Structure formats: C-alpha cells, structure tokens
Amino acid sequence: MLHLFxxxxxxxxxxxxxxxxxxxxxxxGLAVPDWPNxxxxxxxxFPIEHWVGGIFYEHTHRLIASIxxxxxxxxxxxxxxxxxxxxxxxLGYVAVAAVVTQGLLGGLTVIFYLPDxxxxxxxxxxxxVFCLTITMAxxxxxxxxxxxxxxxxxxxxxxxxxxxxxxxxVYTQILIGATMRHTEAGLAxxxxxxxxxxxxxxxxxxxxxxxxAHRVGALVVCVVTLATAxxxxxxxxxRRPLSRAALLLLALVAVQVTxxxxxxxxxxQHIINSLHVVTGASVLATSLVLTLRAxxxxxxxxxxxxxxxxxxxxxxxxxxxxxxxxxxRARA
Amino acid sequence: MVVLCLAxxxxxxxxxxxxxxxxxxxxxxxxxxxxxxxxxxVTFAGVPPKPQPIKTAxxxxxxxxxxxxxxxxxxxxxxxxxxxxxxxxxxxLVFPVPQTPVVLSQEGCTYKPHVLGIQVGQTLDILxxxxxxxxxxxxxxxxxxxxxxxxxxxxxxxxIFNTSEVMVPFKCDVHKWMTAYVGVVEHPFFAVTGQDxxxxxxxxxxxxYTVEAVHEKxxxxxxxxxxxxxxxxxxxxxxxx
Numbered sequence: 001m002l003h004l005f006x007x008x009x010x011x012x013x014x015x016x017x018x019x020x021x022x023x024x025x026x027x028x029g030l031a032v033p034d035w036p037n038x039x040x041x042x043x044x045x046f047p048i049e050h051w052v053g054g055i056f057y058e059h060t061h062r063l064i065a066s067i068x069x070x071x072x073x074x075x076x077x078x079x080x081x082x083x084x085x086x087x088x089x090x091l092g093y094v095a096v097a098a099v100v101t102q103g104l105l106g107g108l109t110v111i112f113y114l115p116d117x118x119x120x121x122x123x124x125x126x127x128x129v130f131c132l133t134i135t136m137a138x139x140x141x142x143x144x145x146x147x148x149x150x151x152x153x154x155x156x157x158x159x160x161x162x163x164x165x166x167x168x169x170v171y172t173q174i175l176i177g178a179t180m181r182h183t184e185a186g187l188a189x190x191x192x193x194x195x196x197x198x199x200x201x202x203x204x205x206x207x208x209x210x211x212x213a214h215r216v217g218a219l220v221v222c223v224v225t226l227a228t229a230x231x232x233x234x235x236x237x238x239r240r241p242l243s244r245a246a247l248l249l250l251a252l253v254a255v256q257v258t259x260x261x262x263x264x265x266x267x268x269q270h271i272i273n274s275l276h277v278v279t280g281a282s283v284l285a286t287s288l289v290l291t292l293r294a295x296x297x298x299x300x301x302x303x304x305x306x307x308x309x310x311x312x313x314x315x316x317x318x319x320x321x322x323x324x325x326x327x328x329r330a331r332a
Numbered sequence: 333m334v335v336l337c338l339a340x341x342x343x344x345x346x347x348x349x350x351x352x353x354x355x356x357x358x359x360x361x362x363x364x365x366x367x368x369x370x371x372x373x374v375t376f377a378g379v380p381p382k383p384q385p386i387k388t389a390x391x392x393x394x395x396x397x398x399x400x401x402x403x404x405x406x407x408x409x410x411x412x413x414x415x416x417x418x419x420x421x422x423x424x425l426v427f428p429v430p431q432t433p434v435v436l437s438q439e440g441c442t443y444k445p446h447v448l449g450i451q452v453g454q455t456l457d458i459l460x461x462x463x464x465x466x467x468x469x470x471x472x473x474x475x476x477x478x479x480x481x482x483x484x485x486x487x488x489x490x491x492i493f494n495t496s497e498v499m500v501p502f503k504c505d506v507h508k509w510m511t512a513y514v515g516v517v518e519h520p521f522f523a524v525t526g527q528d529x530x531x532x533x534x535x536x537x538x539x540x541y542t543v544e545a546v547h548e549k550x551x552x553x554x555x556x557x558x559x560x561x562x563x564x565x566x567x568x569x570x571x572x573x
C-alpha cells in the first residue's frame with residue numbers, strides 16, 4: 001500500500017512538471033501577479049469562471065503543486081510511522097523540505113517577475129523533488145525489499161559507474177535545458193538538425209551558445225545511454241529489473257530527441273514543448289531507477305527488510321518488523 | 333525672453349548663434365513669443381500588411397473582434413502608432429509635469445491607445461472597462477518592472493515613471509495578444525501618429541533638435557531639425573519593411 005502511494009506521489013509529480021512546462025511554454029508565468037493568493041482570492045476559492053487564458057495554466061500549476069506538496073507530506077509521515085530503514089525515512093524529510101523550498105521558489109519567481117536565476121532554480125529543484133519521489137517509490141517496492149530475487153545484478157562496478165554517470169549527465173542536460181528555456185534561447189538556433197545551415201553555428205552569442213550546448217548535451221546523453229543500456233543488455237539481459245529499465249531508457253531517449261527536434265521545428269508549440277520537459281524528467285527518473293537497481297546489492301542492510309508476520313487479528317500482513325519505528329525507538 | 337537673457341548671462345553668444353542652453357535646469361523655460369513647431373508625417377513604403385483577426389477564444393468574456401495592431405497603415409500609406417519625440421537638443425531645460433493623468437484603458441480585451449506618450453513624473457491611469465481579469469505587466473529596462481492585477485470592470489491602477497525611456501512595453505499575460513507601448517520622456521514634445529500619419533510638436537524654443545520616430549516593429553529613425561524663432565519645420569519619416 002505504501003509503495004502504491006509512493007508511486008501515486010511520483011506520478012503526480014510528473015503531472016506537476018508537465019503543468020509547469022505548460023506555464024513556461026505558454027508564457028503564463030506572470031498571468032497571476034500575486035502569490036500565494038490568486039487575484040486576491042485564496043487559491044482554492046478562486047472562481048472557476050476566471051480560469052481563462054494564461055491564468056488557467058498558472059493557476060492549475062499552483063493547485064497541482066499544492067496537491068503534490070500535500071501528498072509528499074503524507075508520504076513522509078507514512079514513512080516516519082511505518083518505515084524501519086532510517087535512510088528511507090530521511091528521504092521523506094528531505095522531500096518535504098525540497099517541496100516546501102520549491103513552492104517558495106515558485107512564489108519568489110512570480111514576485112520578482114521571473115528572474116532567470118530563480119526560475120532556473122525552480123525548474124532544477126523540480127527534478128530533484130521528482131527524483132526523491134522516484135527513489136522513495138523504488139525503496140518501498142516489493143522488488144527492492146526482496147532484493148529483486150534472482151533478478152538482482154551482481155556487484156557490477158562498471159554498470160554502477162556508467163548508470164550513475166548517465167543519471168548525472170541527464171540531470172546536467174536538464175539544467176542546460178532549463179537555462180535555455182528561461183533565457184528565451186529555445187529558438188536561438190531556428191533550424192534542425194543543422195545550426196543556421198551548418199554543423200557548427202557560424203555566429204555566436206550567449207543564447208546560441210546555450211542552445212548549442214543543449215544540442216551537444218543531447219548527443220552526449222544519447223552516447224552514454226547507449227553505452228549503459230548496451231552494457232545491461234549484453235551482460236544482464238536476463239535480469240529483467242535491469243533490462244526492462246534499460247530498454248525503457250532507450251525508448252524514452254528516442255522519444256525525447258524527437259520531441260526536441262519537433263519543439264524547434266514547430267516554433268516551440270506549447271504542448272510539444274511541455275511534453276519535451278516531462279519526457280526529459282522521465283528519462284532522468286528511468287536512469288535513476290536503473291542506477292538504484294544497479295546499486296541494490298550495496299544496500300545490504302535492506303536485505304529481507306520485509307517479512308510476513310502474524311498480526312494480532314490472526315491474519316497475515318507485511319510489516320517491516322514486529323514494532324513500528326516509533327516503538328523500536330521508544331524501546332531503545 | 334527668459335532663454336535669451338539666460339543665454340546672454342552665460343556669455344559668449346551672438347545674435348547669429350544658436351541660443352546657449354542654461355547649465356542649470358530652469359522651470360517653464362519656453363518663451364511663447366519665440367516658440368515654433370515641428371510637424372510631419374510618417375508613411376509606410378511597400379505592401380501594407382492587412383490586420384489579421386486574433387482568436388480570443390481562450391477567454392469567453394473577450395467577445396469583441398480583435399485584430400493585429402503591430403503595423404497599421406491608413407490612407408495614403410500613413411503609418412499609425414508611431415511615437416515621435418524630441419530626442420536631443422533641449423539641454424538642461426526642465427518642463428512642468430502636467431497634473432492631468434494619461435489614460436491607458438483596457439476595452440474589448442485590447443489596450444487603448446496602443447501607443448501613448450507620458451512625461452516623467454506624470455500619472456499614468458490604467459483602467460479596465462472589461463468584465464474579466466487583466467494583469468498589467470510593464471517590462472521597462474530603465475524604470476522598475478511592475479505587474480498589477482485588475483479584478484473587475486472599473487478597476488483602476490496608477491503608476492508614475494521616474495526615468496525617461498522610449499519605449500516601455502506593456503502586456504497582459506492573461507490575454508497574449510494585448511500589448512501596448514509607452515514612450516516616457518522628460519518634456520512635452522512628443523506625439524503619436526493617428527490614422528493620417530501626421531504629428532505636431534508644438535511650443536519648442538528655437539534650436540537644433542534631433543527628432544526620433546519609434547515604431548514597435550519597424551524600428552527607429554531620426555531627423556535633425558533647426559528651428560528658428562516662431563518657425564515651423566516640416567519633416568517626413570518613411571518606413572520600409
């Protein structure tokens with residue numbers, strides 16, 4: 001149940017990232033001038049007939065963000081109550097701190113008229129929040145708890161390193177993308193796959209450099225993704241938790257490159273542009289899942305964390321131990 | 333007379349010379365007896381684009397038809413919505429700030445007027461005649477940015493610019509098509525061309541001036557004009573695509 005809830009939180013965070021992408025793609029970031037209120041109304045009492053034009057995108061983003069924030073708080077509380085592993089409980093606390101900070105950054109960027117630094121920080125922290133929810137979902141999954149059974153990879157250091165490097169590079173690429181997005185550099189190079197008809201742009205300015213860096217970053221991500229997925233499929237093809245993640249990663253990168261091209265060719269059509277944002281987040285999440293699974297053997301203390309115990313009512317239930325963490329701490 | 337006396341007091345000038353500008357700012361410096369005017373027209377060369385209808389369906393309350401206003405050409409290729417002002421030549425002269433506010437209105441989900449001028453220190457009244465929400469988002473470079481909410485028909489906000497800036501873009505982030513441009517200058521010598529493309533800058537003291545025309549899409553052009561006492565000079569700006 002906890003795992004399903006963690007999955008719900010992660011999925012709702014992906015929806016929030018898409019909604020945030022729609023705000024930027026439609027240029028609606030300042031359509032609601034005040035924060036935390038909406039045109040003077042308390043956010044949740046803002047009349048639906050006024051959800052028009054740019055207000056629709058900005059206001060729904062705020063509402064979804066509130067829901068996601070609430071869900072993350074509930075998840076953290078649930079972990080605090082029932083999770084025996086300290087590192088997983090801490091993830092919950094960090095996620096709460098991150099989502100609160102994220103909300104404040106969202107408000108500050110409105111109050112200060114979308115300064116690049118705050119807007120880029122807001123976009124970048126969104127991915128961190130998403131990664132935290134993904135990690136909590138993975139850590140609470142039955143597969144993780146039983147160490148994926150026979151599907152567990154051996155302690156493959158090469159895979160661990162390449163998967164971690166892939167995740168880091170995807171995140172770096174997302175940071176460059178966020179910078180490009182918030183500095184209005186998305187169409188600084190208007191053609192694709194060429195750059196002003198050349199392989200290398202014939203002239204440069206800051207925006208062209210940021211845009212070109214994002215294209216080079218895409219190439220790097222493609223190469224490292226192919227290397228990581230190739231390694232998995234060559235050495236661990238039968239270990240489904242790894243091979244499925246690797247195949248999904250390849251598929252998502254292919255979709256993401258296509259969406260990136262379409263974003264330029266469509267003149268930044270807002271839905272395509274926002275799908276590009278959320279698919280980028282999905283690439284990051286999938287790479288993170290692969291990285292976590294590749295490192296599962298190193299979480300020795302998580303082995304056998306779940307066991308079937310007999311409850312007082314006589315039925316069987318899955319619980320981490322005979323005592324809740326609070327009870328365990330109290331006894332200590 | 334005041335200008336001439338001040339010029340004489342500064343010394344070095346002759347009757348043939350352009351009157352020297354006082355180094356110290358002086359209020360109400362124009363002598364009506366010597367004031368002249370600069371008049372002119374702004375035209376568009378080429379095939380004028382037709383105003384395109386804008387889809388306003390994102391807000392059902394915006395029911396009036398709206399068309400593009402970025403290039404509006406009237407009869408005789410007259411170019412509308414060009415801000416014309418004295419860019420240089422007034423030296424340190426200081427002019428009184430009008431007490432009457434300049435009005436920027438939102439009607440039918442468009443800004444009226446689309447282009448306007450205002451003096452530094454003068455009040456800008458921003459009104460809403462629409463039964464919907466608007467935000468007024470000014471994006472100046474030299475003045476402070478602001479973003480105001482207007483909740484209902486009859487809403488009013490005011491703003492005063494502290495620094496000259498030509499032009500300050502305004503937009504509504506709720507209704508993407510809504511844009512306006514405000515020319516902020518430190519004197520009253522500015523005008524915005526109407527349907528006939530003409531402009532008049534009245535009450536200028538004799539002198540040599542740089543007059544600039546600014547169009548939101550077609551850019552800037554300048555003319556140098558020497559105005560004698562009680563003289564009138566006619567100039568023409570011609571824009572091409």
